[in-house]
Every structure is written in structure tokens, then in C-alpha cells.
Amino acid sequence: MKYSFLGIFFCALGLAGCLNVSAPSLMAPSATSTRANLGSVLPGNYSSFSHWLPWLDSKVAQRTANTVTVGQWSKPAADLDTSLLISLSTGTYAPAPEKFLSVSGQVVVDQNSTPVTLRGLSTSNGVYWLKTSQELVDPYAPWFVLYDADYAAMQSMGVKVIRFYMQYYWLKDALSQNQFFHYLDQQLALAHKYNIYIILNLHYFGVDWEVNQGLDDGFFTGDQYSRGYDLVNFWDLISKRYKDESMIAAYDLINEPRVRTGFKESNLTALYTSMIQKIRSNSDSHIIMVAEATGDAASLDEPGPFTKQSDNNIIYTFHYYEPFEFTHQAYYKDTQYELGAEYPFTTRWGDYTGGYYSNPYWQSTTGNTWQYYQGNWVDLSALTTGQFSVSLSAGRLEGRVWFDEIVLESRNKSTLLVTNIPLKNATFTLPKTYVGTTPQPSFLPASWYFTGNWIPNNATDYASNPSAYYRMDTASHTADGSGSLFLDATAVTWPVSNAYASWGQSAGIMPSFFAVDSNSEYRVSAWIKIEANTQWVVSINHDFFTTHEVLKNKAYLQTGLNAYFNWGQTNSVPVFCGEFGVTNPSMRDSGFPNSPAMQTNWINDMTDILNTASVPWTYHVYKSYEQRGDVFGLFNPDDATLQNTLKTKF
Numbered sequence: 114m115k116y117s118f119l120g121i122f123f124c125a126l127g128l129a130g131c132l133n134v135s136a137p138s139l140m141a142p143s144a145t146s147t148r149a150n151l152g153s154v155l156p157g158n159y160s161s162f163s164h165w166l167p168w169l170d171s172k173v174a175q176r177t178a179n180t181v182t183v184g185q186w187s188k189p190a191a192d193l194d195t196s197l198l199i200s201l202s203t204g205t206y207a208p209a210p211e212k213f214l215s216v217s218g219q220v221v222v223d224q225n226s227t228p229v230t231l232r233g234l235s236t237s238n239g240v241y242w243l244k245t246s247q248e249l250v251d252p253y254a255p256w257f258v259l260y261d262a263d264y265a266a267m268q269s270m271g272v273k274v275i276r277f278y279m280q281y282y283w284l285k286d287a288l289s290q291n292q293f294f295h296y297l298d299q300q301l302a303l304a305h306k307y308n309i310y311i312i313l314n315l316h317y318f319g320v321d322w323e324v325n326q327g328l329d330d331g332f333f334t335g336d337q338y339s340r341g342y343d344l345v346n347f348w349d350l351i352s353k354r355y356k357d358e359s360m361i362a363a364y365d366l367i368n369e370p371r372v373r374t375g376f377k378e379s380n381l382t383a384l385y386t387s388m389i390q391k392i393r394s395n396s397d398s399h400i401i402m403v404a405e406a407t408g409d410a411a412s413l414d415e416p417g418p419f420t421k422q423s424d425n426n427i428i429y430t431f432h433y434y435e436p437f438e439f440t441h442q443a444y445y446k447d448t449q450y451e452l453g454a455e456y457p458f459t460t461r462w463g464d465y466t467g468g469y470y471s472n473p474y475w476q477s478t479t480g481n482t483w484q485y486y487q488g489n490w491v492d493l494s495a496l497t498t499g500q501f502s503v504s505l506s507a508g509r510l511e512g513r514v515w516f517d518e519i520v521l522e523s524r525n526k527s528t529l530l531v532t533n534i535p536l537k538n539a540t541f542t543l544p545k546t547y548v549g550t551t552p553q554p555s556f557l558p559a560s561w562y563f564t565g566n567w568i569p570n571n572a573t574d575y576a577s578n579p580s581a582y583y584r585m586d587t588a589s590h591t592a593d594g595s596g597s598l599f600l601d602a603t604a605v606t607w608p609v610s611n612a613y614a615s616w617g618q619s620a621g622i623m624p625s626f627f628a629v630d631s632n633s634e635y636r637v638s639a640w641i642k643i644e645a646n647t648q649w650v651v652s653i654n655h656d657f658f659t660t661h662e663v664l665k666n667k668a669y670l671q672t673g674l675n676a677y678f679n680w681g682q683t684n685s686v687p688v689f690c691g692e693f694g695v696t697n698p699s700m701r702d703s704g705f706p707n708s709p710a711m712q713t714n715w716i717n718d719m720t721d722i723l724n725t726a727s728v729p730w731t732y733h734v735y736k737s738y739e740q741r742g743d744v745f746g747l748f749n750p751d752d753a754t755l756q757n758t759l760k761t762k763f
């Protein structure tokens with residue numbers, strides 16, 4: 114799972130929350146992987162996973178010591194081989210050629226022409242953290258490796274198929290191949306034993322250093338040719354070994370292939386054709402899965418979500434995460450995916466139309482300490498017919514500035530009654546982001562978004578040039594540890610014109626806009642601390658927007674999915690939803706008590722649409738809970754809602 118449907122959404126938000134600016138590049142990533150988004154959007158430390166590595170290493174140490182507990186999955190190191198030996202000795206692993214699957218029209222059938230409904234689970238996202246195929250064999254990786262008990266559990270849930278994630282790296286040399294094939298042989302023995310099909314999916318293309326840092330892969334980020342990936346050879350190796358294996362339902366050749374300048378959709382189609390031809394040249398008649406291309410609009414040079422291959426034993430597969438804001442809340446260490454998104458979700462964004470910028474401009478605060486800043490009472494209804502948001506600005510700052518305890522008030526023009534308007538995270542307390550089940554310190558604040566066009570002095574070496582904007586844990590007006598918002602211009606260069614740096618609430622997944630009441634005036638205030646600055650540049654403002662909303666409910670899902678269904682019907686081929694799923698930890702967060710019901714509703718809506726259309730699917734994912742910050746996975750140790758909901762759908 115990597116694909117983000119939010120790219121266009123973010124682009125739409127790119128203009129928001131900024132002061133006297135054109136589109137700020139920092140807040141307008143293009144559609145790309147979420148992880149790649151972070152790399153391109155976030156500065157300094159935040160674009161790196163280095164701050165995760167100590168935590169990860171501790172997990173590896175635990176795994177090595179064989180003491181790790183993964184939800185309900187705590188396994189002795191010998192379990193895998195022992196269970197396999199049992200199944201082999203009892204003769205449960207036997208060839209079953211009658212179970213070999215093929216495509217017939219829009220349906221998948223076995224060798225007796227009996228339709229087989231492929232509904233199941235994907236497993237598991239820990240593929241990113243497995244540095245060698247040795248870890249599959251030892252095994253160190255209980256969050257990823259499937260044991261006898263896992264197959265038994267899935268069988269009891271009604272699972273018919275597992276979408277089985279693989280790394281390109283695992284076939285890099287003879288030793289790796291032997292280790293991986295040993296593991297896959299064991300998995301296939303269990304697949305036979307429990308009568309559960311396996312879809313082999315090349316999920317991750319990382320090379321050594323990427324795998325070691327848990328980074329995104331080259332195929333997804335754009336330079337797969339320069340790295341010498343040989344996907345035809347990868348699948349040739351798989352095909353030669355497993356061409357007669359009936360429990361392999363399909364080869365899912367590339368996970369979420371991304372196209373770009375220099376590698377267009379038509380190039381991808383040709384690559385698929387080459388892989389298909391190679392597999393068929395081995396007398397291998399497995400179903401092959403061809404995935405929807407995503408990426409730069411200009412590189413999507415073929416019509417439709419898919420391009421039909423001449424081979425007639427193909428399933429066309431897509432992934433569906435909508436509303437992305439809901440499915441990806443708490444998605445690793447990024448507060449843009451805030452907890453608290455609801456389903457149905459209303460996506461909101463604003464087009465910036467101007468603002469009120471006549472509040473006081475400050476140069477310094479006495480003694481470099483905190484002082485209370487008050488804006489003017491402003492009749493916003495005389496200035497805008499849209500909605501407004503607040504922003505904290507320091508364009509062409511030379512020193513450093515902190516903001517804390519932002520206050521937004523309205524005052525009735527007649528009665529002069531003053532009312533506080535609640536702002537989200539006005540005191541900059543720690544946002545809730547998760548690595549597994551544990552909230553982690555975050556460098557970025559929830560509900561606030563930086564826009565600016567300053568240039569870090571040492572942009573290529575973020576390690577020695579800490580980021581110039583973040584939520585500062587150690588500085589707070591009340592010294593209560595709640596933190597403050599920080600802008601540091603001492604390590605940046607300003608452009609000649611249009612120099613701005615600003616925190617606001619008009620961007621992100623859940624922006625804050627306020628309607629303007631013509632009977633009221635408005636004032637924004639805050640505690641501010643300024644150091645080493647020589648110009649009058651610090652202020653707080655009201656920004657104006659024309660706002661838009663899209664309700665993302667079941668009808669919205671149906672419309673999106675119909676595009677795939679209709680293509681399959683038009684072309685008389687099967688389509689397959691290879692991934693959909695929702696992050697788990699919001700369910701255990703007492704601040705969002707409605708989340709379990711909403712996640713149940715979302716799963717019900719998705720599976721109802723897919724099952725009604727007789728479109729098969731695999732849910733993302735079976736386990737991996739607690740092992741990555743994206744925390745997809747059915748097995749929340751405290752709450753069985755997701756698995757109980759899903760197990761009635763297979």
C-alpha cells in the first residue's frame with residue numbers, strides 16, 4: 114500500500130493558508146506515494162526515517178531475542194518448520210492440479226470449471242523492513258511470516274486467498290533465492306493444507322540501502338531503469354520454479370506501478386507484455402495480474418484505467434483508498450494524516466482570495482521573552498463574502514520567532530459581547546501520531562501547516578541543518594510542556610521578492626475555515642516571543658477563501674469503483690480490488706469514540722459494493738499491526754472490531 118489519491122486534493126490546497134503569495138511549492142506535492150510525498154514535502158529531519166531507526170532496532174533486537182509479541186502473534190522461532198513437518202508427514206501437502214485456476218470471461222474457475230471467488234487478505238506490510246530473505250527463514254519476523262496458526266485463523270475467518278507480498282531484493286542472488294524459495298515452499302505447503310490460494314505480488318523494489326532505511330522503492334520513485342531492475346528475470350525465476358503449483362492463484366507482477374516522464378503508461382504496458390511472454394514461454398499458464406498505472410497525468414498516455422493485453426488469462430487489478438483522509442488517518446509519522454477523520458468524510462478546501470494584513474507588525478519582544486499580541490477588531494464582512502482562517506507570519510524574518518496560545522474571538526457589534534471561537538490545537542499540545550500502538554513525539558504540529566518560500570542554507574544536508582520550522586517541545590508560553598510553533602530564519606536564505614513564512618490552518622486534510630457573521634467583528638491574538646530580529650515582520654492575520662466541499666460517502670465510493678467495473682464489463686475481463694483497508698489505531702483512541710462504528714461502516718460499504726458487483730478483493734492487511742507507523746492490520750490487541758466486521762464478508 115503506497116498509493117495516494119490525495120495528490121490532486123493537495124494541489125488544490127496548495128494556494129491555501131498563504132500570505133501574499135503564489136502557489137507555495139512546499140505544500141503542493143504532486144500525486145505520488147505517501148512516503149514519497151513526505152520526502153518531497155517535509156524538510157530536514159522529517160523527510161528521513163532516521164528518527165525511527167532506534168525504535169526499529171529495538172524491535173529487531175526483540176525479535177532476535179524471540180521475545181516480541183505482535184498483537185496476538187507471539188511465536189517460537191521453531192514454529193514454522195515444526196508445523197510444516199507435521200503437515201508434510203501427514204501427507205496434507207499433495208499436488209492438486211484440479212485446483213489450478215484460470216480466467217473464463219469475467220470469472221475465475223478451477224480445472225473443473227467451477228467458479229472460485231477470490232476474497233481474502235493481503236499480508237503483510239512488514240515487507241519493507243525485512244532486510245534479507247534470511248529473516249524469512251530464521252524467522253525473525255513474526256509480524257510478516259505466516260505460520261500454521263495464521264493459516265488456521267484465516268481459514269476459520271473464511272479467507273480464500275492471500276495476496277502475498279514479495280521483495281525484489283529477495284531474489285538478488287543464489288543464496289537469497291534459496292532462502293526465499295525455501296520459505297515460499299513452506300507457505301505453499303500450508304496453502305495446500307488449509308486450501309487457501311496465494312497471489313504472489315512483487316510489492317517492493319528496494320535495493321540494499323533503501324531496504325536498510327525502510328525507504329520507498331526505485332520503481333515508485335522513478336529511476337528503476339538506472340538501477341537495473343530486471344522484472345522479466347524476476348518473474349522468470351518464479352515461473353520456472355512454480356509453473357505447476359496449483360495453489361498459486363495468480364502472479365501480481367508489479368504493485369502500484371507508477372509512470373512518469375521517460376516511462377509512460379505505454380512503456381509499462383510493453384513491460385507487462387514482455388513479462389507475460391516470458392512467463393508463457395515457460396509453459397506457465399497461471400493467471401497474471403496487470404495493475405492500474407498511476408502517476409503523472411502527462412505520462413498516462415493510454416485511455417482507461419487499464420490497457421488490455423492480448424493474453425486472455427489476465428486479471429486487471431486496482432487499489433482503492435477513499436476517502437484517503439479517513440483510511441489513512443494516523444498514517445505514520447505525519448500529522449497531515451490526522452486522527453479524527455470521519456466516514457462519510459467531507460473533503461474541504463479553499464481558494465485563497467486575499468486577507469486582512471493590517472494587524473500590528475512586530476520586530477522584537479522585550480528581553481526575548483513572551484509578550485501578548487492582540488490584533489485589531491476587524492469587520493471581516495466588509496472585506497470578504499467567503500470564509501476566513503488565521504495565519505501566523507514572519508516574512509523576511511532574520512532571527513527566530515515562537516507563537517503560542519492562539520486566541521480567536523468574535524464581538525457582537527450591538528451588544529459588544531465577546532465570544533471565543535475554538536481553534537484546533539491552539540496551544541500546540543503533542544499531536545497524536547502513531548508508530549504501532551504507541552503515540553510518538555512529533556516534530557510537526559497537528560492542525561497547523563507551514564507555507565513559505567525560504568531556502569535552507571544547506572538544503573542537501575539536512576542532518577547538519579535542522580529544519581527551520583517545527584513544533585518546539587521545549588518552549589511554551591506557560592512552560593507547561595505543551596510546546597509552541599517555531600520559525601527559525603537563521604539557517605535560511607530569503608528570495609529577493611515575495612518572501613514569506615507562515616503557519617496556518619487552511620491546508621491539510623482537515624482545514625479550519627470560519628464563516629463570517631456580518632453582525633460581528635473578529636480579533637486574533639497570541640503569545641509571541643522573538644529573538645535576534647531587526648525588522649517589523651511578525652504578525653497574525655485573517656486569510657480569506659472561497660471554500661468547496663465534497664461529501665465522500667457510499668455513493669461516492671460506488672461512482673469511483675464503477676469506473677473499474679464498467680471497464681471490466683466492456684472488455685469482458687475480470688477486475689480485482691487488490692487493496693483497500695483502513696488504519697487501525699484510531700479505533701483505540703478514546704478521543705474518537707465513534708471510529709469503530711465508522712470503520713465498520715466503511716468496510717461494510719466497500720465490501721457490499723465489491724460483492725454486489727461480484728468483483729473479488731484482498732483487504733490490506735492481515736497483520737503487521739504494531740510494526741509500522743502506517744498500522745494497517747486487522748489485529749488490534751484491544752479491539753476485534755475490524756476482524757469481526759471483515760470475517761463475515763469473505
Ligand SMILES: [Ca+2]
Nearest residue numbers: 540589595596
Ligand atoms: Ca503551548
